Amino acid sequence: MNVLLFVLGIPLLGGGALALVGHKAWARDVNVLFSLGTFVASCVMTAQVINDGPFFVWNDQFFIDPLNVFLVTLTAFVGMTTSIFSRPYMRVEQDHGKMTPPRMRLYHSMYQLFSFTMLLGFTTNNLGIIWVAMEAATLTTVLLVSVYRTPSSLEAAWKYFILCGVGIAQALFGTILVYMAADKVLGAEHATLLWTSLSTIKGHLDPTIMSLAFVFLLVGYGTKIGLVPMHSWLPDAHAEGPTPVSAVLSGLLLNVAMYAVLRCKVLTDGSVGTPIAGQLMMGFGLVSVVVAGFFLSRQKDVKRMFSYSSIEHMGLITFAFGMGGPIASFAGLLHMTVHSLVKSAIFFTVGHATQKAGTQVMSEIRGLIKVNPTVGWGLMLGVMAIVGMPPFGVFASEFLILTTAMREQPWATPFLFIGLGVAFASILARVLPMVFGDTSLKPLAHPPALVPVFVHLALGLALGLFIPPYLNGWYVQAAAMLGG
Amino acid sequence: MIKFVPQIINLLATIILLLSFAMISQRRIVTLINLFMIQGAALVAASFLLGYVTNQPDLYVSGALTLLLKVIFIPWMLHRVIRKLNVRWDVETLFNIPTTMLVGIALVILAFSLAAPVSRLSETLAGGSLGIALACILLSFMMMITRSKAVPQVVGFLSMENGLIFAATAVTNGMPMIVEFGVALDVLVGVLILGVFMFQIREKFDNLDIHNLETLKDDRS
Numbered sequence: 001m002n003v004l005l006f007v008l009g010i011p012l013l014g015g016g017a018l019a020l021v022g023h024k025a026w027a028r029d030v031n032v033l034f035s036l037g038t039f040v041a042s043c044v045m046t047a048q049v050i051n052d053g054p055f056f057v058w059n060d061q062f063f064i065d066p067l068n069v070f071l072v073t074l075t076a077f078v079g080m081t082t083s084i085f086s087r088p089y090m091r092v093e094q095d096h097g098k099m100t101p102p103r104m105r106l107y108h109s110m111y112q113l114f115s116f117t118m119l120l121g122f123t124t125n126n127l128g129i130i131w132v133a134m135e136a137a138t139l140t141t142v143l144l145v146s147v148y149r150t151p152s153s154l155e156a157a158w159k160y161f162i163l164c165g166v167g168i169a170q171a172l173f174g175t176i177l178v179y180m181a182a183d184k185v186l187g188a189e190h191a192t193l194l195w196t197s198l199s200t201i202k203g204h205l206d207p208t209i210m211s212l213a214f215v216f217l218l219v220g221y222g223t224k225i226g227l228v229p230m231h232s233w234l235p236d237a238h239a240e241g242p243t244p245v246s247a248v249l250s251g252l253l254l255n256v257a258m259y260a261v262l263r264c265k266v267l268t269d270g271s272v273g274t275p276i277a278g279q280l281m282m283g284f285g286l287v288s289v290v291v292a293g294f295f296l297s298r299q300k301d302v303k304r305m306f307s308y309s310s311i312e313h314m315g316l317i318t319f320a321f322g323m324g325g326p327i328a329s330f331a332g333l334l335h336m337t338v339h340s341l342v343k344s345a346i347f348f349t350v351g352h353a354t355q356k357a358g359t360q361v362m363s364e365i366r367g368l369i370k371v372n373p374t375v376g377w378g379l380m381l382g383v384m385a386i387v388g389m390p391p392f393g394v395f396a397s398e399f400l401i402l403t404t405a406m407r408e409q410p411w412a413t414p415f416l417f418i419g420l421g422v423a424f425a426s427i428l429a430r431v432l433p434m435v436f437g438d439t440s441l442k443p444l445a446h447p448p449a450l451v452p453v454f455v456h457l458a459l460g461l462a463l464g465l466f467i468p469p470y471l472n473g474w475y476v477q478a479a480a481m482l483g484g
Numbered sequence: 485m486i487k488f489v490p491q492i493i494n495l496l497a498t499i500i501l502l503l504s505f506a507m508i509s510q511r512r513i514v515t516l517i518n519l520f521m522i523q524g525a526a527l528v529a530a531s532f533l534l535g536y537v538t539n540q541p542d543l544y545v546s547g548a549l550t551l552l553l554k555v556i557f558i559p560w561m562l563h564r565v566i567r568k569l570n571v572r573w574d575v576e577t578l579f580n581i582p583t584t585m586l587v588g589i590a591l592v593i594l595a596f597s598l599a600a601p602v603s604r605l606s607e608t609l610a611g612g613s614l615g616i617a618l619a620c621i622l623l624s625f626m627m628m629i630t631r632s633k634a635v636p637q638v639v640g641f642l643s644m645e646n647g648l649i650f651a652a653t654a655v656t657n658g659m660p661m662i663v664e665f666g667v668a669l670d671v672l673v674g675v676l677i678l679g680v681f682m683f684q685i686r687e688k689f690d691n692l693d694i695h696n697l698e699t700l701k702d703d704r705s
Contacts, residue, residue, distance in 0.1 A: 061662075126660070126662070126663065128659055128660060128662070128663030128666065128667075129662065129663065129666060131663075131666075131667075132663065132666030132667060132669070132670055135667075135670040135674070136669075136670055136673075139670065139673050139674055139677060142677060143677065146681070146684075149684060149688075150688075151688045151689065151696075151699075152699065152700060154681065154684055154685055154688060154697075155696075155697040155698075155699060155700055156700060157681065158634075158681060158685070158694075158697055159697065159700075161674070161677070161678065161681075162628060162637060162641065165641050165674070166625060166628060166641070166644070169621065169644050169645070169648060172648050172667070173618070173621060173648055173651060175659075176648065176651050176652045176655065176656060176659065177602065177655075179652075179656045179659060180602070180655050180656045183656050183657075184605065191656070192660070193659070193660055193663065206605060208601050208602060208605065209602050209605065212598070212601075212602055236700045239700075240700070
């Protein structure tokens with residue numbers, strides 16, 4: 001009996017159970033319970049990895065090491081807090097008539113299945129199953145994005161499906177090429193897609209095949225990360241779906257795709273021997289940071305603006321991993337963590353603000369701090385954190401990435417500063433009037449669940465001030481695995 | 485028999501590629517679905533043949549999966565959908581066929597030049613087919629971009645999946661079984677979701693024109 005069974009089994013069971021009873025009033029609490037169970041199981045698994053080191057499960061099909069166990073815990077944690085946030089939020093949506101009982105059933109069931117697909121993607125050892133999990137995650141989120149059944153949400157979901165379907169097909173082609181490379185080394189009888197086996201023979205994998213494979217894998221999974229120019233689905237999907245979905249899409253799903261790219265990068269680096277994979281990632285990352293910064297400054301819809309901010313941060317993370325080396329990989333992992341925490345906190349407050357104002361247009365949301373001080377302060381602090389103000393964790397990781405870039409890739413530094421600077425100025429300029437201006441809005445019928453917001457921000461702050469030694473050791477180990 | 489196998493595989497590969505071209509130039513939705521079905525059948529034939537020659541039972545399973553899904557179930561479902569939506573005899577008029585064909589030829593050349601260094605290394609019977617598989621993927625990709633109706637976009641998506649399966653079959657003699665099943669499951673669920681979406685799009689917009697789905701813009705207020 002392995003703890004992984006619970007980590008994967010609880011959300012899968014939750015998806016099945018909520019498909020039957022998800023429309024009941026108490027299903028909201030059941031949803032939280034399932035997410036809590038997943039989180040507890042993942043904490044137990046983390047403790048196991050800390051005590052006993054990496055381990056295999058079920059004929060090597062699953063592999064738990066410092067890199068993925070940390071992402072599993074992060075995913076389970078944000079999944080749990082988002083389910084807490086979603087309780088009052090979806091209740092208000094139901095009162096507004098945007099959600100009906102059958103839609104609530106679909107929403108709850110897909111929420112749990114989405115958690116399952118992400119956790120499956122993280123824990124599996126098989127590159128093919130990572131692909132299957134990514135595609136399944138797309139399918140569940142397509143249903144979540146379209147749950148309001150409005151013309152614009154249908155449009156967003158259709159685009160999301162088609163663009164990500166095309167993107168992820170490239171990743172499958174890349175996976176086939178990796179399998180072909182393994183086939184050449186191991187022979188048809190023993191060929192495998194297990195990452196750990198490929199990792200031991202990566203020096204023998206054919207460099208021509210592997211570099212072509214990595215291009216396809218990066219473009220394919222890069223579509224899901226939201227790298228420019230494959231990003232156009234992302235703002236639509238984030239803006240049109242329910243806010244809890246925007247929070248998990250932005251905070252968690254993008255990380256799964258990033259993780260898949262990282263696993264493939266390790267194999268490619270080992271096989272090719274030149275930094276070609278890193279250079280490609282730096283290129284895509286840099287373009288994403290700059291382009292997203294400028295797109296961000298043109299937005300009028302608050303959820304679209306923050307989804308462009310996610311593209312920008314994902315670009316920065318891609319750039320950091322592309323540079324490689326222990327410090328940059330460490331900073332990339334730290335940035336992944338704090339971005340997940342802070343961005344989902346921002347989406348929580350933005351969700352309440354838009355619900356209150358009845359619109360997502362920023363110029364019509366004013367004076368949050370007067371109607372509901374906790375929402376106002378939550379948004380203000382979240383924004384300070386995401387634009388990289390000290391002492392939040394984003395500042396620490398951005399500082400590490402920028403200083404490493406100055407030392408190792410000086411040519412890229414001005415572009416990074418331009419992208420981050422434009423984003424800084426435009427987000428603050430938009431959000432300040434939203435928080436402080438005058439307003440005539442009324443408070444909401446159901447008090448919003450704001451504990452998750454402040455828990456996330458407190459963690460983001462704590463990571464900026466002090467990284468506990470075991471967490472530090474964990475990041476260092478994970479960074480070393482990435483070939484640091 | 486064995487002597488002719490590589491030729492037969494290459495013949496099937498060519499048929500799959502030709503069908504991709506036929507699909508990008510086909511305006512009638514009903515014919516498009518039939519072409520897709522034939523492409524699936526050619527793929528099944530290639531799987532079975534390779535399975536027989538290389539003596540790999542996995543390829544039979546993979547072929548049977550494609551047969552059930554791509555030749556029987558999905559075409560049947562698409563026919564049902566277009567009958568219910570009453571778009572059976574719809575004809576698209578938007579694109580210029582000669583230009584699309586020329587772009588298609590350029591894509592095939594690109595695919596072959598990309599695949600050439602890798603094909604040379606392949607030791608399987610049908611290793612040379614990698615270029616054809618990649619060409620099919622790119623052609624379906626183009627079909628999804630140029631088409632303005634929902635059903636042809638979905639057929640493009642599925643035909644791209646065909647190209648991928650053909651790549652896996654021809655180049656590596658099939659992926660691990662568990663991955664094949666996972667991919668098939670994803671495709672099945674995806675097609676079902678898209679089918680439901682088509683009805684919803686029809687309900688909201690009164691037709692299945694994807695041009696309706698272009699209202700989400702950055703500077704929309």
